Every structure is written in structure tokens, then in C-alpha cells.
Amino acid sequence: MPVPKKNQLVGLDIGSHSIKLVEIDNSKKGMILKSFGIVHLPKDIIVEGSIKEIERAASAIKNLFKNLNVKNKNVATSISGFSVIVKKISISKRNQTALDSSIQEEAEQYIPFDISDVNLDYEILKNENEITGEEENGSGHESDVMDVMLVAAKKDIIEEYESLIQLAGLNPVVMDVDAFALQNAFESSTGETSGCYAIINIGAEELGINAIKNGVSMFTRDSSYGGAQITEAIASQLDISYEDAEMLKLGGKELEERERVILEEIFTSMVSGWVQETSRALDFLATTYPDEKIEKIYLCGGASKIPEFMKYLEMETGIPVEELNPFAGLQINEKIFDPKYLSDMAPQAGVAVGLALRSIGDK
Numbered sequence: 001m002p003v004p005k006k007n008q009l010v011g012l013d014i015g016s017h018s019i020k021l022v023e024i025d026n027s028k029k030g031m032i033l034k035s036f037g038i039v040h041l042p043k044d045i046i047v048e049g050s051i052k053e054i055e056r057a058a059s060a061i062k063n064l065f066k067n068l069n070v071k072n073k074n075v076a077t078s079i080s081g082f083s084v085i086v087k088k089i090s091i092s093k094r095n096q097t098a099l100d101s102s103i104q105e106e107a108e109q110y111i112p113f114d115i116s117d118v119n120l121d122y123e124i125l126k127n128e129n130e131i132t133g134e135e136e137n138g139s140g141h142e143s144d145v146m147d148v149m150l151v152a153a154k155k156d157i158i159e160e161y162e163s164l165i166q167l168a169g170l171n172p173v174v175m176d177v178d179a180f181a182l183q184n185a186f187e188s189s190t191g192e193t194s195g196c197y198a199i200i201n202i203g204a205e206e207l208g209i210n211a212i213k214n215g216v217s218m219f220t221r222d223s224s225y226g227g228a229q230i231t232e233a234i235a236s237q238l239d240i241s242y243e244d245a246e247m248l249k250l251g252g253k254e255l256e257e258r259e260r261v262i263l264e265e266i267f268t269s270m271v272s273g274w275v276q277e278t279s280r281a282l283d284f285l286a287t288t289y290p291d292e293k294i295e296k297i298y299l300c301g302g303a304s305k306i307p308e309f310m311k312y313l314e315m316e317t318g319i320p321v322e323e324l325n326p327f328a329g330l331q332i333n334e335k336i337f338d339p340k341y342l343s344d345m346a347p348q349a350g351v352a353v354g355l356a357l358r359s360i361g362d363k
């Protein structure tokens with residue numbers, strides 16, 4: 001097997017609508033974008049994070065690697081949605097051995113699946129007070145609780161994604177979670193490691209929310225909203241195929257007046273549903289963490305390209321909303337990458353950039 005260069009991994013974001021590939025050269029001169037590509041997947045190959053047609057998905061991945069001439073076979077990919085539970089819990093401090101044995105027990109109450117069906121992972125988080133630098137009210141002794149980030153992922157989904165990558169002739173090295181990969185991309189592209197931010201990722205079938213404080217996730221939520229809702233509504237109301245509806249949605253054809261009115265209604269109603277879902281999550285956050293204030297919302301995902309979403313979200317929440325440009329922290333050779341194309345695709349590239357920043361040896 002060829003030795004991978006500098007432990008670098010290819011970031012592969014396998015979405016229900018498209019697969020995105022990012023390769024980053026982490027050199028002495030900084031981080032350089034080496035490869036970027038995106039391939040559309042027909043409907044029904046991957047549905048709500050579950051792989052339905054593994055052969056076709058694998059051949060899409062193979063073609064993507066071939067067309068972009070990517071030689072590195074070591075891949076970092078991610079999962080999300082209902083099969084993954086991310087939860088921050090507080091437990092009393094204990095030594096490593098005691099922690100290992102009790103974390104399973106602790107986790108059971110937060111996980112809606114049989115514990116034997118999940119892979120459980122956890123990370124001890126820095127103490128809140130260490131992060132914020134706040135005094136401990138003069139009590140003078142260390143807190144005896146610690147925050148732990150639990151990540152539980154269903155084994156069958158992990159196996160599905162690993163099999164897909166292997167079927168494409170590649171090595172699955174790192175299995176991440178969409179929200180954390182995005183958080184990585186957010187930090188590397190904005191340089192923000194302190195402050196409170198929310199990252200919203202709205203793709204085809206999933207709306208993911210991650211609220212971060214000082215580089216640590218406070219809260220994540222994934223729900224079943226996304227651009228496919230609009231496409232499905234257009235297909236059903238105009239009685240056309242899903243693929244034709246997608247084309248109409250993306251402005252691929254001049255619309256008749258009747259079509260224009262129908263599309264406008266569908267866009268307005270779906271987008272307002274997404275805005276409501278997002279502001280409900282932010283309200284919950286405000287109740288749970290009354291002292292924290294989200295400074296800015298960063299948007300990514302293909303469906304976030306709908307300008308009304310940004311506008312209504314800003315109006316509804318009163319928080320400034322900005323598009324996340326995951327390429328911002330990378331050096332880009334404009335002779336290789338068309339800046340216009342990169343900026344059009346930037347909202348869809350966040351997860352893949354975050355994955356490409358991982359290296360072999362990471363868990």
C-alpha cells in the first residue's frame with residue numbers, strides 16, 4: 001500500500017443530494033486547496049442518511065476520485081441525523097478507569113437505541129470557568145463535576161458508510177460527525193475560537209444546528225428539513241418528475257406565470273418552516289443557557305443559497321446571519337480553481353473541508 005503523504009486524508013462528505021470531495025495540502029507554506037469536486041446523486045440512492053443503492057453510490061465516488069485525479073485513498077467521512085446522538089453531559093469527576101466503566105451507564109439514559117447497537121465515544125471538555133476565565137465566586141475550590149461530550153452512533157450506519165467507501169476501493173480512516181466537521185471548517189476559516197456562534201447546515205434532507213461557545217459545542221440538533229422538500233412540493237403540485245422539479249427550482253427554465261406563483265408560494269412556506277425550526281432551537285438554547293448570547297449565525301448547505309432564508313432568519317432572530325466560506329482559510333491557486341465556481345459551491349463544501357483537515361491518527 002502506498003504510504004500516505006503526511007498523514008493527510010481526503011475529506012468526503014456523502015450527502016443525499018451530492019457527494020463533495022476536498023483535499024488539502026498541509027505544507028510549510030500553509031494550507032493549500034489541492035482538490036475540490038462535487039457530484040450530484042440521483043434521488044433514492046441515499047435517503048435520510050441511509051445508503052439504499054450502495055453500488056451506484058460507490059461508482060459515483062470512484063468517478064469523483066478519478067475525474068479529480070486524487071491518488072490518496074485514505075478518507076475521512078461523516079455521518080449525521082437520527083443515527084447519531086451528540087449530547088453534552090455533566091458528571092462527577094473520577095479517574096479514567098472509573099470514567100470508562102461508568103460512561104456506558106450514564107449514556108444509556110440519553111440514547112434512544114439499544115446501547116449494544118451503538119458505538120460510544122466521549123471527550124472530556126474543558127471546565128466552563130477555565131474557558132471563560134470567570135472566577136468561581138470566591139469559593140476557592142475546584143468544581144467536582146466535569147462536562148463530557150458524548151457521541152453515540154448506530155453501528156449499522158457506521159458499517160454502511162465504511163462498506164461504501166471500501167466498495168469504492170478506498171480506506172475509511174476517520175468517521176466524524178457532520179456538525180463537528182463543520183465546526184472545524186468554521187474555526188479554520190474564520191479563526192474564531194472564542195465567542196458564541198450558531199452554525200446552520202441546511203442540505204437536501206437535513207437541517208443541522210450546532211451552537212458553539214469558545215470552541216466547544218453547547219448544543220446540536222438535526223431535523224428533517226431541507227431543499228428536497230421544495231423539490232418534492234414542486235414535483236407534486238406541477239405534476240412533473242423530481243428531476244424536472246429540481247431543474248425548475250434552480251432556475252433552469254423560464255417559468256410561466258402560473259408556475260412562478262406556485263414556486264413562490266412553495267419557497268415562502270418551506271423557508272418559513274426552516275426559519276421557525278431554527279428559531280425554536282435558538283429559543284431552547286436561550287432558556288438552557290440564559291447568560292449566553294449568540295453573536296452571529298453562520299449558514300451553510302446547498303439550501304442556504306436561497307436568499308430569503310438568510311433574510312427571514314435575520315429578521316426573525318434579530319441575530320446577524322452570514323454565509324460561511326469554508327475556503328477562506330486556505331490558499332487557492334486561481335489558475336487551478338475558478339474563484340466564481342468556488343464561491344458558488346462554498347456553502348456546500350463546509351463539511352468536506354472540515355473532514356479534509358483531519359489526519360490519520362485522529363480518532
Ligand SMILES: Nc1ncnc2c1ncn2[C@@H]1O[C@H](COP(=O)(O)OP(=O)(O)OP(=O)(O)O)[C@@H](O)[C@H]1O
Pocket residue numbers: 014015016017018019049202203204205206207226227228246249250300301302303304305306347348
Ligand atoms: N442555488 C440554489 N438555490 C436553492 N437551492 C439550492 C441551490 N443550490 C443547491 N440547492 C439545494 O441544496 C440541496 C443540496 O445541498 P447539499 O449539497 O448541502 O445537500 P446534501 O449534503 O447532499 O444533503 P443532506 O446533507 O441533507 O443529505 C438540494 O436540495 C439543492 O436543490
Ligand SMILES: [Mg+2]
Pocket residue numbers: 014015016203204301351
Ligand atoms: Mg449535507
